[in-house]
Amino acid sequence: MALDSKIPQGPIADKWTNYKNHIDLVNPANKRNIDVIVVGTGLAGGSAAATLAELGYNVKAFCFQDSPRRAHSIAAQGGINAAKNYQGDGDSTYRLFYDTVKGGDYRSREANVYRLAEVSANIIDQCVAQGVPFAREYGGLLDNRSFGGVLVSRTFYAAGQTGQQLLLGAYSAMNRQIGRGKIKMYNRHEMLDVVKVDGKARGIITRNLITGEIERHSAHAVVLGTGGYGNVFFLSTNAMGSNVTAAWKAHKRGAYFANPCYTQIHPTCIPVSGDHQSKLTLMSESLRNDGRIWVPKHMKDVEAIKAGTLKPKDLAEEDRDYYLERRYPAFGNLVPRDVASRAAKERCDAGYGVNATGEAVFLDFASAIERYGKEQATVRHLDVNDAALVKKLGQEVVKNKYGNLFQMYEKIVDQDPYNTPMMIYPAVHYTMGGVWVDYNLMTTVPGLYCIGEANFSDHGANRLGASALMQGLADGYFVLPYTIGDYLSNDIRTGPISTDSKEFEEAEKEVREKIEFFVTNKGQHSVDYFHKRLGKIMWNKVGMSRNVQGLTEAISEIKALRAQFWKEVSVPGSSDELNEELAKAGRVADFLELGELFAKDALHREESAGGHFREDAVELDGEQKGEAKRDDENFAYVAAWEYKGEPSDAILHKEQLEFNDIELKQRSYK
Amino acid sequence: MNLTLKIWRQKNANDKGKMVDYKISDISPDMSFLEMLDVLNEQLINSGDEPVAFDHDCREGICGMCSLYINGEAHGPDRGVTTCQLHMRMFNDGDTIFIEPFRAKAFPVIKDLVVDRSSFDRIQHAGGFISVNTSGNTIDANAIPVNKENADDAFSAATCIGCGACVASCKNSSAMLFVGAKVSQFALLPQGQVEATDRVLNMVKQMDEEGFGNCTNTGACEVECPKGISLENIARMNREYLAASLKG
Ligand SMILES: Cc1cc2nc3c(=O)[nH]c(=O)nc-3n(C[C@H](O)[C@H](O)[C@H](O)COP(=O)(O)OP(=O)(O)OC[C@H]3O[C@@H](n4cnc5c(N)ncnc54)[C@H](O)[C@@H]3O)c2cc1C
Numbered sequence: 036m037a038l039d040s041k042i043p044q045g046p047i048a049d050k051w052t053n054y055k056n057h058i059d060l061v062n063p064a065n066k067r068n069i070d071v072i073v074v075g076t077g078l079a080g081g082s083a084a085a086t087l088a089e090l091g092y093n094v095k096a097f098c099f100q101d102s103p104r105r106a107h108s109i110a111a112q113g114g115i116n117a118a119k120n121y122q123g124d125g126d127s128t129y130r131l132f133y134d135t136v137k138g139g140d141y142r143s144r145e146a147n148v149y150r151l152a153e154v155s156a157n158i159i160d161q162c163v164a165q166g167v168p169f170a171r172e173y174g175g176l177l178d179n180r181s182f183g184g185v186l187v188s189r190t191f192y193a194a195g196q197t198g199q200q201l202l203l204g205a206y207s208a209m210n211r212q213i214g215r216g217k218i219k220m221y222n223r224h225e226m227l228d229v230v231k232v233d234g235k236a237r238g239i240i241t242r243n244l245i246t247g248e249i250e251r252h253s254a255h256a257v258v259l260g261t262g263g264y265g266n267v268f269f270l271s272t273n274a275m276g277s278n279v280t281a282a283w284k285a286h287k288r289g290a291y292f293a294n295p296c297y298t299q300i301h302p303t304c305i306p307v308s309g310d311h312q313s314k315l316t317l318m319s320e321s322l323r324n325d326g327r328i329w330v331p332k333h334m335k336d337v338e339a340i341k342a343g344t345l346k347p348k349d350l351a352e353e354d355r356d357y358y359l360e361r362r363y364p365a366f367g368n369l370v371p372r373d374v375a376s377r378a379a380k381e382r383c384d385a386g387y388g389v390n391a392t393g394e395a396v397f398l399d400f401a402s403a404i405e406r407y408g409k410e411q412a413t414v415r416h417l418d419v420n421d422a423a424l425v426k427k428l429g430q431e432v433v434k435n436k437y438g439n440l441f442q443m444y445e446k447i448v449d450q451d452p453y454n455t456p457m458m459i460y461p462a463v464h465y466t467m468g469g470v471w472v473d474y475n476l477m478t479t480v481p482g483l484y485c486i487g488e489a490n491f492s493d494h495g496a497n498r499l500g501a502s503a504l505m506q507g508l509a510d511g512y513f514v515l516p517y518t519i520g521d522y523l524s525n526d527i528r529t530g531p532i533s534t535d536s537k538e539f540e541e542a543e544k545e546v547r548e549k550i551e552f553f554v555t556n557k558g559q560h561s562v563d564y565f566h567k568r569l570g571k572i573m574w575n576k577v578g579m580s581r582n583v584q585g586l587t588e589a590i591s592e593i594k595a596l597r598a599q600f601w602k603e604v605s606v607p608g609s610s611d612e613l614n615e616e617l618a619k620a621g622r623v624a625d626f627l628e629l630g631e632l633f634a635k636d637a638l639h640r641e642e643s644a645g646g647h648f649r650e651d652a653v654e655l656d657g658e659q660k661g662e663a664k665r666d667d668e669n670f671a672y673v674a675a676w677e678y679k680g681e682p683s684d685a686i687l688h689k690e691q692l693e694f695n696d697i698e699l700k701q702r703s704y705k
Numbered sequence: 706m707n708l709t710l711k712i713w714r715q716k717n718a719n720d721k722g723k724m725v726d727y728k729i730s731d732i733s734p735d736m737s738f739l740e741m742l743d744v745l746n747e748q749l750i751n752s753g754d755e756p757v758a759f760d761h762d763c764r765e766g767i768c769g770m771c772s773l774y775i776n777g778e779a780h781g782p783d784r785g786v787t788t789c790q791l792h793m794r795m796f797n798d799g800d801t802i803f804i805e806p807f808r809a810k811a812f813p814v815i816k817d818l819v820v821d822r823s824s825f826d827r828i829q830h831a832g833g834f835i836s837v838n839t840s841g842n843t844i845d846a847n848a849i850p851v852n853k854e855n856a857d858d859a860f861s862a863a864t865c866i867g868c869g870a871c872v873a874s875c876k877n878s879s880a881m882l883f884v885g886a887k888v889s890q891f892a893l894l895p896q897g898q899v900e901a902t903d904r905v906l907n908m909v910k911q912m913d914e915e916g917f918g919n920c921t922n923t924g925a926c927e928v929e930c931p932k933g934i935s936l937e938n939i940a941r942m943n944r945e946y947l948a949a950s951l952k953g
Pocket residue numbers: 074075076077078079080081097098099100103106107108109110111112113114115197198224225226227260261262263272273274277278280281317464465486487488489500501502503504505507
């Protein structure tokens with residue numbers, strides 16, 4: 036099947052408006068006769084469920100947690116972008132569009148990104164009206180900060196808990212509709228398959244995670260807002276339950292999976308401390324606004340710091356290598372995530388890592404504390420030469436901005452970041468790849484939609500900070516509610532979809548068989564045993580930098596691991612009760628397939644783009660020497676994979692990316 | 706570290722349940738409490754036993770899913786943290802640790818350490834929102850300035866993660882801190898004023914119907930709350946409730 040992105044005609048600034056003016060609408064009375072399933076209640080699914088219910092559709096919403104309020108979006112820390120230009124620093128829809136396309140290394144779809152930038156300002160209005168308590172200035176107006184990769188202050192935030200506050204906003208909008216009976220909420224339910232009838236998505240199969248009951252749910256359309264698949268690496272900043280199952284099952288039912296290898300590695304995470312570790316904790320990128328990143332210049336100092344004979348804060352200024360400021364003077368510590376991550380790895384690989392494992396660099400607030408302290412002393416007419424006072428005042432300012440993050444760091448690492456620099460290292464964070472969707476956010480399966488982190492369209496090969504929250508809410512509140520109406524306008528006479536058809540029966544049977552297998556297969560290894568091994572292969576060979584040999588090995592190792600899993604996995608307990616191991620087994624089974632496709636995708640992409648760094652694609656000379664080398668001539672396309680059985684049989688389809696409004700240029704942050 | 710764990714095991718809601726002893730060794734002080742339980746579960750699975758069921762997801766103190774009652778305290782001995790943020794360095798080699806589910810009539814046990822907190826959701830359905838269309842056709846976000854102090858207080862109230870530690874640590878199993886936090890958030894913002902009366906009446910009514918007890922101002926909730934939600938929020942809710950009752 037040829038990929039049709041269905042991008043509307045016309046100038047980019049008018050596409051969305053024209054589109055909305057010409058689509059078919061569903062009469063409000065008819066909406067009552069139409070059912071929509073929304074899987075996932077994060078920012079994307081939650082905002083979509085609330086809005087669809089408000090429009091009048093009957094919505095059934097699903098999540099695997101015990102409440103929609105706990106979806107993974109709750110963890111987002113730093114902020115959400117919007118082109119409001121409240122700061123008057125030159126922001127505009129075009130500039131947000133430009134930054135996002137450039138930041139994504141020109142691998143996202145122009146029309147989608149423009150629409151995203153266009154609706155971004157509405158998101159802030161909407162959330163404030165819902166009672167989201169964003170940070171404010173003394174005058175009572177909204178405050179902004181800047182984030183990696185951009186030169187304007189367009190990020191709205193609520194301390195270090197922006198995702199939490201936005202999700203609680205969407206959750207409250209859902210609650211209003213649940214209270215009115217327009218959303219039926221299914222907590223602790225896991226979707227295990229998509230059901231297609233006559234080629235269209237018409238329902239899902241779920242498992243009630245408390246009783247183990249397998250259920251059939253039908254609808255006129257199905258929306259997936261099921262988040263990212265970074266947990267294929269086992270260790271990541273994602274919540275433990277985040278998984279690829281819903282997206283992968285959709286893939287197996289005909290939805291193409293796009294750019295699986297596009298993973299974002301976030302530069303500011305707490306380093307791995309040992310084998311017991313179950314997840315990695317992100318330190319918000321907003322810290323890079325004030326923190327300076329460095330490693331020692333000389334190997335002897337690295338060793339002294341590791342040995343504990345030299346305190347990092349005692350190392351003289353001239354003996355420190357502020358490598359981001361040195362290499363990228365224009366952006367300094369605020370370069371985009373892929374650049375910052377790679378630079379940290381480069382220093383650590385060269386031996387300058389500062390913790391026991393050699394995989395950490397410093398993030399230092401000493402100069403910010405001093406700068407803020409002096410400013411405060413001046414404002415309050417106090418003695419700017421009183422070092423202790425300046426430090427105290429400076430610490431107060433820093434505490435106001437980042438207090439909860441500092442506390443979190445101290446709890447985990449047992450060191451006080453006000454007095455000694457933090458240690459950070461890159462970690463798997465966000466997946467830019469996902470289910471392929473067209474401009475309508477519809478997958479290659481008619482009636483099956485995909486929104487938020489689970490789809491692929493807006494971030495290209497690298498996501499700039501504060502743009503995932505923006506995309507989730509844009510999709511859910513403002514885009515999908517229009518586009519899905521256009522599709523559903525053909526369904527006003529269809530009537531309720533029966534779950535008694537053979538399609539539902541077969542899908543249910545397959546789900547049951549797999550579950551039966553798990554609880555009866557008495558193997559010798561736990562599910563985590565396999566997940567951890569998969570994660571190691573992924574991190575070592577398909578992680579921050581990749582080469583042909585490593586990727587080829589990874590593919591065959593994952594294949595072998597998968598075969599072993601199906602022989603030797605052991606799942607205790609039974610299928611008709613709360614059984615966390617059983618739920619995990621199904622998720623890891625899907626990760627073991629995705630992992631292989633992921634490596635296969637990385638292998639075929641012989642260029643470095645964004646977070647995806649190929650060791651054989653590096654700039655060899657000129658100003659960009661040593662930086663990642665993109666290949667627009669051969670790779671300016673979306674790789675969309677069609678399922679054909681084993682991941683190795685997947686067929687590649689290409690959606691050529693067209694850049695009519697932004698010139699393809701080298702991405703330079705020098 | 707070597708530890709003895711005394712863990713509440715209960716097969717399902719109807720089972721009576723009992724404390725069971727487990728020995729565990731080689732625990733590093735850098736592990737989180739939940740990582741320690743992961744180690745125990747791996748051990749149980751490898752020896753053919755059933756792992757201990759417990760709720761968790763984000764493992765960074767923000768989703769509100771984890772919910773253990775450790776040595777008689779919700780989320781354990783450390784202050785201002787959730788169970789997933791509690792680290793084993795808070796314990797000593799040779800310690801015996803008691804691990805139980807959050808207990809309250811409105812939080813029935815589902816299995817082992819997992820309880821059903823959907824009563825919290827139902828209170829939110831009753832009024833934990835501002836009735837505004839999600840169309841995006843609202844006024845500009847800066848059209849109504851909000852005093853920074855109020856915005857900050859509303860934010861502090863809004864940081865409640867819905868974990869239920871307040872209920873679990875209250876001798877009356879009262880949900881006042883949780884409900885007070887939500888009522889306060891909206892009471893402090895201009896956007897929440899229009900429906901203030903209905904909101905507080907409906908939420909309090911639902912809270913009572915769910916079987917939560919009354920608040921007798923013992924303050925245990927504030928002490929155990931991982932997010933530092935203050936008793937002021939209960940006072941504010943009481944004022945709102947009184948005003949609403951008089952009006953209404
Ligand atoms: C620590 C951290 C900090 C971040 N900070 C920022 C930031 O500052 N700014 C920013 O823009 N972005 C940030 N991000 C990224 C952003 O939070 C996510 O990309 C975004 O929230 C994803 O939203 P979502 O709605 O697509 O998915 P999620 O919030 O992950 O929701 C997924 C939903 O799907 C459900 N689900 C999944 N599978 C199934 C299934 N099989 N059956 C039933 N339900 C299922 C889950 O229950 C959940 O409700 C951060 C991410 C992390 C991890």
